[in-house]
Amino acid sequence: MAAxxxxxxxxxxxxxxxxxxxxxxxxxxxxxxxxxxAIQGCDQPAREQWKHDLENRRRYSREQRERRRTGHQEQQSR
Incomplete structure (x- = not known):
């Protein structure tokens, strides 16, 4: 058992x-x-896609923070 x-x-x-x-x-x-x-070495369409992807990530993070905030507010009001 010890082994x-x-x-x-x-x-x-x-x-x-x-x-x-x-x-x-x-x-x-x-x-x-x-x-x-890091993004300067690529072509214009790739740069635009990178910016678009970055904005989507930021939007998702904002939505998640808002969901957590509303969830905490609902729990506190109970």
């Missing part, structure tokens, strides 16, 4: 270790993310 628990703990630690440090090592090798000028 089974130790195996589970070892597997969970191994999973945590790789999830944490493998990604960290990869990010250290490739360097920091470059976002300045």
């Amino acid at each position: 089974g628990r130790q195996d589970r703990e070892r597997r969970s630690f191994r999973r945590w270790f790789h999830d944490t440090f493998d990604d960290l090592g990869f990010r250290a090798l490739i360097g920091p993310a470059q976002t300045r000028g």
Whole structure:
């Protein structure tokens, strides 16, 4: 019984270790993310699509915030 628990703990630690440090090592090798000028190298239709997609994401986020806000208000009024 103790051996089974130790195996589970070892597997969970191994999973945590790789999830944490493998990604960290990869990010250290490739360097920091470059976002300045990321869209400048593409053509005009792609740039417009990117702007359209960004606005859709912002709209979705606004709608989600509004839903949460109205949900909290309804719970508080009860």
